[in-house]
Amino acid sequence: MLPFVDDENKARRAQTEINQAAGDDGVRPVVFSTLVNESLKVIVRDADALFMDLLGGFIGTLEAELHQTAGRVRGLAHGASDHDRYMSRIDAVNFTLQHDDGLAIEGYGRAELILLGVSRVGKTPTCLYLSMQHGLHTANYPLSLEEIQAQRLPPILRP
Template identity: 40%
Template sequence: MTNDDLRPVYFLSDSTGITAETLGSTLLTQFPAGNFDRVTIPFITTVEQAQAVVGTIDELAATGLRPIVFSTAVSTDIRKTLATCKGVIVDLIGSHVGQLEEALGTPASGEPGRAHGLGNAARYQSRMAAVEYAMEHDDGQSLRALEKAQVILVAPSRCGKTPTTMYLALQHGIFAANFPLVDEDFDKEGLPKPLRPFISKCFGLSSNPLRLSQIRTERRRGSPYASLRQCGFELRSAERLYVSHGIPYLNSATVSVEEMAATILQQMKLKH
């Protein structure tokens, strides 16, 4: 497939671009047959910068398919400027601001960066503290202050513990630790001793043997650790452990980090 076969998609923002990417990409998932060439342009903070972006999009539109443009610009002037482009513009903010102004009886602030920046200082600091906690308690490195954890992810190696705890921390401000299950835990068929006082906070992850073997092979090709037999043994043993201790769990093999995090938040009734 060449670049000529790809529909250009732009994510534009006067802040980080995270919201534009997230919402725009979510909409694009409804069109699985589409092939897209994605470009994110963050921090469009002046009308001049917006005009330059419009020029780029217009040049591209003149050569073929009209680019699809997702915008989360908050500034009215920048929004109006971007709206003049010859792409197919999807204004993810402006189309709803008027409704909210009417409903709330007050004008919008028009300040960019409040979703992912320092607009809510307390929430931002809470997220950063959660990230530090997740890093300290990654893969059972530290057992200090486990009582502060809101959730402890438990799983064999390479089942997605680390990315999930980091996502919970960064996106939701959840204090999440994770703890690896190893052969000696399966030999004893009991919950590892450090976790026993916190069983109500534990949530298990599993996978399927083939997928886990593929992931482990990328790290240690040809090792017993990556063998299909070992992966199958660990996953079966882990699931028995979860069931015997009443620990909720999910299979991470075909589930995104975002979906895993949402499931954990729901099943563990975590507030964020």
């Protein structure tokens, strides 16, 4: 696997690595490519390998059918084309993991959402979804039976 081939140097390194694998094994490697940059695609395609462009066969057909030109921007499929937004989501995921299941309560003031509930109801996956997909800094807190019976926020969570 040769991930993140996003500039000419990386494409040339990928080409060299593929050529070396072909020479070492005596069998041409099969390269499955999702490169959208044509100049990078040409470099990798010139390697001693069977080059399979996984997107190329579909893009033209879809453009014709939808009467739109494809964006051809790397990272769109992974939501990584906007670096600042991507890093914000990573920061949100890290925050969520650090503040999971009642951990690091002193940091709850920075949370955009605190999810309360009894154990085993899906607080963690819900918080992770919100942080990964929407960049929200979330925390979750497991309510005990005593806290539920008191019918008010636990003292530690009150403003």
